[in-house]
Amino acid sequence: MAESDSNEQLVRHLKDVHAMEEQAIKTLERAVELSDDEDISGTYEEHLEQSREHSQQINERIKGYDLEPSAVKDLTMRSGAIGLRQLAEIPPDTPVKLAMHVYAFEHLEIAAYEFLLRIAREAGDDETAEAAERILEQEREAAEKVQSMFDRCAELLGEQQRQAEEEAPADDEQGSAADEEKDSAAEEDKDSAEEQGPAQSEDADEKEASPA
Ligand SMILES: [Fe+2]
Numbered sequence: 001m002a003e004s005d006s007n008e009q010l011v012r013h014l015k016d017v018h019a020m021e022e023q024a025i026k027t028l029e030r031a032v033e034l035s036d037d038e039d040i041s042g043t044y045e046e047h048l049e050q051s052r053e054h055s056q057q058i059n060e061r062i063k064g065y066d067l068e069p070s071a072v073k074d075l076t077m078r079s080g081a082i083g084l085r086q087l088a089e090i091p092p093d094t095p096v097k098l099a100m101h102v103y104a105f106e107h108l109e110i111a112a113y114e115f116l117l118r119i120a121r122e123a124g125d126d127e128t129a130e131a132a133e134r135i136l137e138q139e140r141e142a143a144e145k146v147q148s149m150f151d152r153c154a155e156l157l158g159e160q161q162r163q164a165e166e167e168a169p170a171d172d173e174q175g176s177a178a179d180e181e182k183d184s185a186a187e188e189d190k191d192s193a194e195e196q197g198p199a200q201s202e203d204a205d206e207k208e209a210s211p212a
């Protein structure tokens with residue numbers, strides 16, 4: 001592969017990695033916001049800080065290739081190209097879904113840095129390769145930390161479930177009152193339909209179906 005080709009591949013991959021880190025920052029900001037548990041939100045917050053540094057470091061590597069500002073500006077546009085939007089748009093509405101989501105994202109990042117390391121080596125860019133190695137280690141640690149919270153997340157889900165069940169009787173009373181109302185309305189409808197007779201009902205249906 002010619003040198004310019006391998007540099008081009010490297011810059012393209014750096015842009016993807018940057019877009020991914022920007023998405024990671026958004027995901028982790030949301031994770032911190034949604035987590036009530038102090039330990040869990042602390043873990044997300046810690047990696048959020050790291051992700052901001054990662055994004056900055058990757059940005060520096062891109063600037064090292066003397067890119068025009070417009071080329072840097074379109075970095076965030078690339079997130080759609082590698083399917084990150086879909087992943088980020090799943091609403092993680094429970095501690096379990098949130099942990100699954102972050103854990104999956106960490107592994108996407110691990111793969112992306114594994115490739116960055118290889119592509120940088122191929123292009124002879126030692127500085128980028130070293131940055132990829134350092135970040136890769138932190139991504140692996142982050143994935144392990146998220147995995148270590150799985151037990152606590154499952155416990156929290158159980159607690160949420162119990163809490164919902166305790167609150168359920170009040171909802172049921174309201175629900176059954178509404179159901180009774182609906183039932184009596186349905187009963188009245190049925191009675192009036194029977195009074196009209198089946199022939200009339202069919203006739204009415206036909207009228208509704210045919211254009212005026
Ligand atoms: Fe990460």
